[in-house]
Amino acid sequence: MHELLFQPLTVGALEVPHRVFMAPLTRMRATQPGDVPNDLMLEYYRQRASAGLVIAEGSQVSPQGKGYMDTPGIYSEEQVAGWRRITDAVHEAGGLIALQLWHVGRVSHESFHDGQLPVSASALPFRNRTTVRGEDGAPTRINCPTPRALELEEIAQTVDDFRRATLNAREAGFDAVEIHGAHGYLIHQFLSETSNDRTDDYGGSMDNRARFALEVVDAVVGAWDAGHVGIRISPLGTVNGLDDAGGEQMGLHLAAAFAERRLAFLHLSEPDWAGGPEHHDDFRRSLRAAFPGVIVGAGGYSVEKAERLLGAGYIDAAAFGRQFISNPDLPARLAAGAALNAPDYATFYGGGAEGYTDYPALDD
Template structure:
C-alpha cells in the first residue's frame, strides 16, 4: 500500500499491520477493591484491536506506585487474571498489545498510599494536581502535597518492583511492556534537574540522573528480553515543574544508551504542535543520529501530519490518543478520510461504559482492514 500509515512494520518479533498506535490512555475504570481490570476493559481494548499496536494504560507496579484513583495494577494475582481477559480479547481480535508500567512518585496523594507521605527523588512539591475519586467513584483534581526524598536504599526495591511488574505482564499475556519514563512521573523526576537535587549516585551529573532509568531498563530487559521492552520519554515537555535546561541532552544520551541495550522502541510524548515547530524537527534528527531503532511519536497528530512524519524517515510509528478514545475503528477512518467522532472529555476519567464502550463504529474493525 502506498499510504505510509498502512505499511507493515517489524517491531522485534512482532509484525504490525500498520503504523498506527493506540498510546497508553488513563481511563480510571479498574474494579474496586483491588484495582482489577474487568471484562469491560477487555471489550474496550478489543474494540480497538485494528491498531498496529495497542499500549495499554499506565499500570501501577506496586500499591505504593499509585498516583490516580481507579488505575489498574499488575502486582496481585487478581490483577494479572484481569489483564489476561484483556490480552485474550485483543489477541482473539487479531491485535497486539503492550502494557505501560509506572511509578508516579510525587504526582500522588497520601489517600492513595494508605496515608503515607508521597516519595520523589527530592523533597520538591509537584506544582500541579492529580485526579482523586471519592467512595462513590466520582472525582476531581486535588493538589499534590510535599513528598519526601527517597533514601538511597529505597531505590533498588522500586527497580525490583518494575522487574516483577514486567514479568507479571508477560504472565498476563502481554506482548511486551513500556517503561513510563515521561510526563513528570518518578523516572522522569529523576531525569530532570528541576525535580532531582540529590547528592548521592542518583543525582547531580547527567550520568547519575540517568542511573535509575537505566537500572529499571536493565532489570526489565533481563527479565523479559529487550525486544519486548519499550521506553517512553518526554524531554520536550517542560510543563508541570519539569523545565529542566538539560532535558534534551539528557534524553539524547539516554537514547544512545538504550539503543546499545537493544530496546524494542522509544516512544516520545511531544508538545501538541500544529504545525510542528522547528525544534521538533531538530530533535528528531538528533535522535535519529543516536537511536536508529523504532521511534513512536504522540502529540495531537492529524492523519496528514502523521503521514508527513513517517515520510521524513525520522519516526516509524504514530500514536493517536483522544482520537482512539472516540473512534474504536480509527484506522479505517484515517485510511478512508472519514469523519471522526468527537471525544466526550467528561467521561475520560472514571465512570462506566458510557463514553468508554459506546462510541459508534462504521463497521467491524477487522472486516474493514482485511
C-alpha cells in the first residue's frame, strides 16, 4: 500500500529510505536543571528510528530562546552529550535524525529569564499563552507578556547563537539540522507585518523583514553546508498569537531565496491543522516553481492527502506528528495497512513514560 510514500529520496546530502518523516514534536521531557536530553528521550527516539527521517523536537539555541518548561537545548556541553547518546541510538537502529533549531522569541515568560522580558522583533502586545511548571509540578498554561524588541547587536548575537547551535548539532551526531522559521516563533515574528513594526533594516519591506531569517540560514549553512540544512516555514500561520494573513507572498519570497542557497529541504507546515485557512493548489504550484528542491509537507496530514500531493508533485515527503506520537512503528503500520493506535492528548506535554514510550508496536 501507499507506494508513493515508500520510494527512496535524496534530501540534500542524505539518502532516505522512504518519505514518511517524523515531524518535530515538543514533548517537554528534558531533565532539569539544564534542559538536558535524557534516557527517556533516547528510548522515545530509538522507538521511532524507522521514520524516513526523524526531525527531533525544537531545541533552544540559547537560554534566551526558551519558552516552555522542560524543552531541551543545544547550547551546553551537557546538552550536546545527551543528544549524542540519542543520535547514536537512532543510528544503531538504522535511522537518520535531524535537529530542529529553535528560538521562541516572544512566546515565553519572564520566569524563564530571571524576571527579564522575552524578546521579539518588536515590542508589540499579543495574546498567547505558554507552558510553565505549576506549583504542583504539572504543566500550567500562563499568559505571555508583551516582549521587548531586540537591539541590533542582539540580532547579530542571535544569528551567531544559531551558528554555534549548528556546530553543536554536528558534534552531537545529527545528520542534518532544520531551522524553525514557523509557528509564530522568533524568525516568524520578524517575517510577519503583524509582529514586526521595526523601522530599521529588519522591518518594513519584504526584503527587510526576511533579512533576519536569511542571515540565520546563511550562518547555519556556513557552520555546515547547504546539503545538511533545511528550514520550516508556515505561510498563513495562525499559531501562537500571530495571524499571518499575508504570509503566502512572504513564503514564496523565502522559497526563492532558499532555492538560491540550495537548501536540503523546505518544510511546509500547513495552517489548517491549527484552525487556519487551507493552502490551495495554486499556492502549491507557485511554491514548487519557486523551490525545485525537496519540499516536506506537514500539518495534520492524512495518508490520502500525502499521497495526493506526492502524486501531483507538490511535495516530496510528508512529516507526520500525532500519528508518530502514538505509533512508534508508523511506517510499518502504513505499509501493512494496519490499524493505528489512538493518541492520548492528555500526555502530549510533560510527564514521564506514560503516553511517551509505552505505545505498543505491531509486534508487541
